[in-house]
Amino acid sequence: MPRDAQGNAVAGKTMTWSASPASRASVSASGLVTGLQPGDVTVTVTADGRSADATVTVVDPLNIPFFDKPFAREYPVANFLDHDVPQEFVDANTRFTTYWGEVHSNTGGMTDGHSGYDFLMPVGTPLLAVAAGVVARTQATNAPFFCPSLNRDVADQQGVWIEHQLPGGVRVQSWYVHLSRIDVAVGQQISAGQQIGLSGNSGCSTAPHLHFEVFRMRDNNILTTIDPYGWTGLAVDPWSANPQGSTSIQLWKSGKAPILWREITYDMNAVAAFAPLVLTKIVYEGADDAGKPNNEYVELTLDTRMASSLSLNGYGIRPLDQSALDFRFPSGLTLTAAQPTVRVYTGSGTNTATTVYMGRATPIWPNDRAQVCARVLYPASVSARYFSCP
Numbered sequence: 001m002p003r004d005a006q007g008n009a010v011a012g013k014t015m016t017w018s019a020s021p022a023s024r025a026s027v028s029a030s031g032l033v034t035g036l037q038p039g040d041v042t043v044t045v046t047a048d049g050r051s052a053d054a055t056v057t058v059v060d061p062l063n064i065p066f067f068d069k070p071f072a073r074e075y076p077v078a079n080f081l082d083h084d085v086p087q088e089f090v091d092a093n094t095r096f097t098t099y100w101g102e103v104h105s106n107t108g109g110m111t112d113g114h115s116g117y118d119f120l121m122p123v124g125t126p127l128l129a130v131a132a133g134v135v136a137r138t139q140a141t142n143a144p145f146f147c148p149s150l151n152r153d154v155a156d157q158q159g160v161w162i163e164h165q166l167p168g169g170v171r172v173q174s175w176y177v178h179l180s181r182i183d184v185a186v187g188q189q190i191s192a193g194q195q196i197g198l199s200g201n202s203g204c205s206t207a208p209h210l211h212f213e214v215f216r217m218r219d220n221n222i223l224t225t226i227d228p229y230g231w232t233g234l235a236v237d238p239w240s241a242n243p244q245g246s247t248s249i250q251l252w253k254s255g256k257a258p259i260l261w262r263e264i265t266y267d268m269n270a271v272a273a274f275a276p277l278v279l280t281k282i283v284y285e286g287a288d289d290a291g292k293p294n295n296e297y298v299e300l301t302l303d304t305r306m307a308s309s310l311s312l313n314g315y316g317i318r319p320l321d322q323s324a325l326d327f328r329f330p331s332g333l334t335l336t337a338a339q340p341t342v343r344v345y346t347g348s349g350t351n352t353a354t355t356v357y358m359g360r361a362t363p364i365w366p367n368d369r370a371q372v373c374a375r376v377l378y379p380a381s382v383s384a385r386y387f388s389c390p
Helices: none
Strands: 016-020 025-028 033-035 039-048 048-057 064-068 076-079 117-120 126-128 133-139 143-148 152-154 157-164 171-177 180-182 197-199 209-217 222-226 250-252 261-263 275-287 297-302 309-311 316-319 335-336 341-345 355-357 374-377 387-389
Touching: 016 025, 025 039, 033 039, 033 048, 076 261, 157 180, 157 197, 275 374, 297 335
Parallel strands: 064 250, 341 355
Antiparallel strands: 016 039, 025 033, 039 048, 076 117, 117 209, 126 197, 133 157, 143 152, 157 171, 171 209, 180 197, 209 222, 261 275, 275 297, 297 341, 309 335, 316 374, 374 387
């Protein structure tokens, strides 16, 4: 609105509009700004040789990279967020949907309706604020509530809630639960990466881990669970289509999203008492195994109590009860005390002395089972023995 020196509106003036950089927004002749790319854009209006500026922040509502990782290293996952009604202990349809759209026919060992991500880590692991914000709430104790996982009441759950103001006026809260120690107080200003406490096993928890959850805050301060990894499935996100749900936002900065994988580890010779080659790990699920079969891998380890070295000629691996998927190691690989472990990826790649590839285009380890198992195959020259995981 043009005004004179006294602040009165002046009619009949022609105004010219522009945006800089023009790649981020366009402006119509009437001054309507349309966002084109995320970022700040300066909108300038000119009338009678006089001009004024305003800064507009353009935000992609589905992708607002704002979060850093809430811990220093990577940890395996016990539970993903279930996009098919993320209301744990309420949802009981035995259907689990990940953010990339994979639907498990059952929960596959995960908590049906799980509302966040459970990262398995030792008690006492430092936890970091994912972004700058204000501590909205802490919980050192709580009124007793029934925990279905433990089949008893609990009243010692510790947690921290931090409120964050994102570009474009979007408000979210990050939630850190099952802590062993809280290092912040309500109302405290928090910087990104600041330590807020230590991980633990408090409250409704069956093993030491961090439950990390994110809420979208509406104008009436109602909190709705969303997925900080967003939604990349081909179909419509069932949670965003739910009357109680909300559209998820990809909130991680580039390279800062915690890597997601589920694994099973086995003790050395826990089953086969005299096997020199032992199955020690199966990583059986990551984000989008169907498109990235190398998310999956198996680790086999030489038990140096049984042998100082072992040629892998004729040895191999088989998903339990799937003989059509037998894999045998290429010739020339030898495990030693200095180099005792070999990793077998499902997909394609270049073999090395410690890494080999099965060359398959699709995943072979099931995600919708609570137990994943395999057999170690021995060469016929040794014997026809098979050593299986428990």
